[in-house]
Amino acid sequence: MAHKFILGLATLITLVAAANCQSHSMTWGQRTSEDRLLHNSIEYEEFKPLQIVKRDVHFPKAGEINYATITCINATDQYINDNGGYVSLLAGGVNNNYTTLHIKSQWNHGFNFIIDI
Template structure:
């Protein structure tokens, strides 16, 4: 019985790593939407998309960076926060797609 529990936890962790929506920071009710960018690209055969989404230096501090995968089957881009983000005034998010798959992601920057 213990082996079944350990295997189910390992499976949950592995499947959780393949979720392509991500959040950095925490959004409050007093935050404003500073930027919303939707990146959509068609699939390229035997190649992948690698896109940087930049939020340039602004006058507000960023409190949350949220990336939504608009594909329903989690085959979209894998997001990474390259620089900046919560606590800074700028952010760079990298979206890397799978080989022979397209990208359809929305990047939201919240701040106050």
């Protein structure tokens, strides 16, 4: 009986730990074998005490022109401890030649994303 209790408790602790170690990565679209990397950046912002930090990522940058069609956008959260930020698609995106992503941290935290378009 004690073994079942210990095994059940260990399973519960493992599930809770796994649930708390989530990242906030996002993917729009799907890569194909003909795709090429149009944009790669690391978007990092340190925390500001008692604040939420935000940033917009524009592709292409002002003054640049992109003739290729976007087929996939990956925003990989480097914080896997559930303290990372959130990324959302504001404009353009898949099947367009431009996009704007909005990155927002959790309160009192920073963010660290790898953006691949």
